Amino acid sequence: MIRKELVAASAEPLILSLLAKGESYGYAIIQEVKARSGGKLQWTDGMLYPVLHRMEQRGLLKSRWGQSETGRKRKYYSLKKDGKTAMAKHHEQWSLIHSVLAGLQKEQYV
Template identity: 45%
Template sequence: MKVTKDLVAASATPMVLGILAEEDSYGYAILRRINELSGGELDWTEGLLYPLLHRLERLGHVESSWRSVAGERRRKYYRITPGGLAELAEQRRQWAAVVGALKEIWPRSDDARPLTTFPLGDFA
């Protein structure tokens, strides 16, 4: 089961900033890393990634430079900036709040009740 487009979009900024906090990278390598991290569950395309990278660059969260690696074609590498690190810290704080709330709402698997045990009230 793939993650919905809404969740992919919501998690896009912290995912990219987190990857760039690990090391500088270029577009295709970022796409591969997202696929690897999600076990293939996050279905990202270039059409999602490059507009996001350009927006992050306009906001000053990343900067880019063209680099050539011996024997390979030039690639545009992206690097997180100090402002991007601050934004990543804020994104992490916000996601921790969301995850914490979801953990409180969703029962643990050992005490989960099947949906049929919930009262249906006016919905029956």
């Protein structure tokens, strides 16, 4: 299981990257993260909504109320321009961390 600090830190870049593919809603975002991480990245579901609302307040996301196929109300989120910029920055920073880690790991095996 991934440490909760890392889970919290990765929430924003993951949400931004998922929404870059198209608008989505809370439950679907959580399910996709679970599926893509093979269940290793577990969010407490209730944690996601404050994060989404905070990102919306910061102008990274916008939202609209819609309906599911069964008529249930759903709040759909999508990226705003600032969200795309933030996502690019996250990718750059996480890639840097990844490359440093990978480089260090490689040196240990030499």
